[in-house]
Amino acid sequence: MGAVPPDLLSPERHGGNLEAVARRLGCRPADLLDASASLVPFGPPASVRRVLQAVLSTPPGRPSPLRDYPDREQLRLRRAIAAHHQLDPAAVLPGNGAAELFTWLARDAAAAGPSLLPTPGFADYPRALACWGGAWSAWPLALPQPGTVAWPQPLPPPPAGADSALWITNPHNPTGQLWSRASLEPLLERFALVIVDEAFLPLVPAGESQSLLPLVASHSHLVVIRSLTKLLAIAGLRLGYAVADPARLRRWAAWRDPWPVNGLAAAVGEVLVGDRRWQERVQRWVAAEGPWLQQRLRQLPGLTPLPSAANFLLLRSDHSLVDLREQLECRHRVLLRDCRSFEGLGERWLRVALQDRRNNRRLLRALRQEISR
Numbered sequence: 283m284g285a286v287p288p289d290l291l292s293p294e295r296h297g298g299n300l301e302a303v304a305r306r307l308g309c310r311p312a313d314l315l316d317a318s319a320s321l322v323p324f325g326p327p328a329s330v331r332r333v334l335q336a337v338l339s340t341p342p343g344r345p346s347p348l349r350d351y352p353d354r355e356q357l358r359l360r361r362a363i364a365a366h367h368q369l370d371p372a373a374v375l376p377g378n379g380a381a382e383l384f385t386w387l388a389r390d391a392a393a394a395g396p397s398l399l400p401t402p403g404f405a406d407y408p409r410a411l412a413c414w415g416g417a418w419s420a421w422p423l424a425l426p427q428p429g430t431v432a433w434p435q436p437l438p439p440p441p442a443g444a445d446s447a448l449w450i451t452n453p454h455n456p457t458g459q460l461w462s463r464a465s466l467e468p469l470l471e472r473f474a475l476v477i478v479d480e481a482f483l484p485l486v487p488a489g490e491s492q493s494l495l496p497l498v499a500s501h502s503h504l505v506v507i508r509s510l511t512k513l514l515a516i517a518g519l520r521l522g523y524a525v526a527d528p529a530r531l532r533r534w535a536a537w538r539d540p541w542p543v544n545g546l547a548a549a550v551g552e553v554l555v556g557d558r559r560w561q562e563r564v565q566r567w568v569a570a571e572g573p574w575l576q577q578r579l580r581q582l583p584g585l586t587p588l589p590s591a592a593n594f595l596l597l598r599s600d601h602s603l604v605d606l607r608e609q610l611e612c613r614h615r616v617l618l619r620d621c622r623s624f625e626g627l628g629e630r631w632l633r634v635a636l637q638d639r640r641n642n643r644r645l646l647r648a649l650r651q652e653i654s655r
């Protein structure tokens with residue numbers, strides 16, 4: 283078994299480290315504008331608070347999702363997710379965020395053979411594979427070129443090799459590239475296990491039409507992962523789900539701890555997973571703020587924003603952006619995602635999460651001031 287390399291656990295491998303940064307800067311987390319993690323900035327929806335308040339106001343001694351052990355079968359939550367996507371509830375497994383599900387998925391991937399991971403890519407896949415000593419190789423992706431790109435784009439064909447499991451992120455993280463379903467479908471013929479992480483897909487305008495969810499029922503070697511932590515801005519509460527062959531999910535359920543999804547997250551998920559009005563609102567925000575921010579970032583000297591279909595985008599420069607990122611943090615309390623931990627990127631890259639208009643302006647002001655120093 284391979285040990286987890288220590289740097290896989292370092293906070294720099296993920297954005298959103300508000301507590302740690304506030305401690306370092308000697309300020310409050312509320313003083314920070316966090317554009318390093320890509321959560322919906324105007325969430326969570328009011329209905330999340332309503333569900334939580336209803337749970338918290340249950341009198342002591344009465345059954346409630348706070349007091350009692352969660353349902354081991356997670357039946358109500360699985361039914362709600364299944365109804366939203368028109369699936370069989372047996373094909374749905376909720377998790378403590380998508381990240382928990384990657385751990386079990388990686389056990390299957392490691393058993394299937396070597397994994398192929400598009401790079402630069404999300405650091406949690408190697409973390410999960412390392413749990414099981416799973417071998418993987420990097421597949422360097424061409425980055426989207428500045429200028430107008432119409433989404434979705436076809437995913438280029440993977441390199442020929444002996445890899446058994448393929449991990450796709452759609453839209454891709456950190457680029458925000460949206461891959462077309464038509465280009466992903468043929469990959470099901472080539473790999474023993476195909477994983478499609480659709481954590482950000484519900485946020486992408488018209489993104490759902492590229493989902494591979496409709497193919498799961500006919501392909502037992504396809505696993506689709508979803509997350510509600512970004513869409514609903516409940517990264518602290520944590521909720522995600524896998525959609526896959528029921529036999530595979532029963533196996534995972536036997537491996538994990540008995541109550542991986544807490545009662546409050548389940549109660550919120552049951553009510554919110556089918557909230558199409560929220561999803562439409564989020565997509566309208568991405569459709570409006572994405573191009574607006576891109577256009578203004580293009581006007582800043584020395585920074586090139588790459589096209590993105592998602593609620594985050596990559597910034598490229600010809601020189602190191604390490605100092606700029608640190609100055610934004612120290613002088614303006616604005617956090618951008620350091621990209622040095624992404625294989626194939628480095629000091630000349632930053633990732634920016636879309637904000638609401640007011641905070642996008644704050645972000646631009648801070649960038650303008652630091653660039654003109």
Ligand SMILES: Cc1ncc(COP(=O)(O)O)c(C=O)c1O
Pocket residue numbers: 378379380381382404451455479481482508509510511512517521522
């Ligand atoms: C592509 C991708 N998938 C999954 C996750 C993890 O989601 P969750 O918070 O549900 O564990 C992230 C978090 O940043 C991500 O970027």
